[in-house]
Amino acid sequence: MPVRNKIKQIRKEKGIKQLQMAEDLQVTRQTLTAIEKGKYNPSLELAMKIAHYFDQSVEEVFTLEEEL
């Protein structure tokens, strides 16, 4: 059950730069890039910070893939 995210899409819609967002969330830009690219999933804490940063719920940003 991999987790997919819509971070890049939402970030683009809101016109936010990776660097800006990384600083606001107090993580490195590399962390954000890796997560957007699906290299790994964020911790629960970071996932909640990201969702709330977008004024959205965790489920609106991250989805648990059913198949497999």
Added chain:
Amino acid sequence: MPVRNKIKQIRKEKGIKQLQMAEDLQVTRQTLTAIEKGKYNPSLELAMKIAHYFDQSVEEVFTLEEEL
């Protein structure tokens, strides 16, 4: 910003045993105990599985503490 959870409380309300729940979620009972006790936070994937297991949202089960 620590993450708090209501897993034990919700599990008790639903009358589910740790072992039963651990098997359903395909994690060890020790993992569940540690998370309920706040020794560490679950991964995002496990957090979403737990919330959905309870038919609840991540935010209903896990809360991001504001202060600090």
Added chain:
DNA sequence: CTTATATGTAAAGATATCTTTACATAATTT
């Protein structure tokens, strides 16, 4: 009281998450 069931805890090891440093390419601006 003895047995069984539910929960708590711990240590060692594996893998995942995140940082730091560094470099590379793509896209935008001048």
Added chain:
DNA sequence: AAATTATGTAAAGATATCTTTACATATAAG
């Protein structure tokens, strides 16, 4: 075209998450 800004990537190291094995205590049932 040159400079600046935005994004992609990688490797080493630190810490977090999770498993396995094992034992301990608490609560309930016989």
